[in-house]
Amino acid sequence: MAALLSLGIMGARAAGASGGVLVYAAASLADALADIDTAFTVRTGIHVTSSLAASSTLAKQIEAGAPADVYFSADLQWMDYLQQRGLLRGGSRDVVGNSLVLIAPAARRLRVQIAPRFDLANLLGGGRLAVADPDSVPAGIYAREALENLGVWSSVVPRLVSAENVRVALEYVARGDAPLGIVYRTDALAEKRVRIVGVFPGDSHPPIVYPAALTRHAGAAAARYLAFITSADAGVVFRKWGFEPLSSPSSARSPY
DSSP states (O other), X not given: OHHHHHHHHHHHHHHHTTOSEEEEEEGGGHHHHHHHHHHXXXXXXXXXXXXXXXXXXXXXXXXXXXXXXXXXXXXXXXXXHHHHTTOEEEEEEEEEEEOEXXXXXXXXXXXXXXXXXXXXXXXXXXXXXXXXXXXXXXXXXXXXXXXXXXXXXXXXXXXXXXXXXXXXXXXXXXXXXXXEEXXXXXXXXXXXXXEEEEEOOGGGSOOEEEEEEEETTOOHHHHHHHHHHTSHHHHHXXXXXXXXXXXXXXXXXXXX
């Protein structure tokens, strides 16, 4: 972990040295931000570098001194973690929402009705269930909470393959290394090698919210970027990639 944090900080400093805006964002935002960052640069002339990983990893890197300008998390927990340590400037904004789905390799013809005590262990056959790390990564935490609420968590714990972030869990299923996985809907839509075989009820887990905030040393360019990702134009791009824009004046959250 120490080596990972060090590499993240050195990479961030190299990116920040050229100016522009350095964004630390959840891995599940990769496709949407590729489009949004380009659109922002075309409009403003300000270059954006997005560093993508698990929200937990990025939060730890910022805590260790990485010079990110904007933190864009996949849950509220890690945003609060940084706010409580005085590492963010002002409150955060809830930018987009997402949903949680069960996926299988695209060739597998399966449809699962996800309901209390559904037989997920049996559906795995002799394989494993791919999830992001359920102890720290938002997608994995949501997955664990959903499975606990549905009464099936204990039956699949021995069958988990834990990934460093949600895109790695997605790749396990896409390659056929795992017969099933739990990811965000947006991840599944972006990967042609998998298909959605079930959708988790919204009340089986807390709402999936992606907040964004400026770090304490962010400048004017970063403030312009934060305003842009909460704009109607960015909302069109987020919808293209399956996210649900949430931004409005009422979505601003206080620092604590």
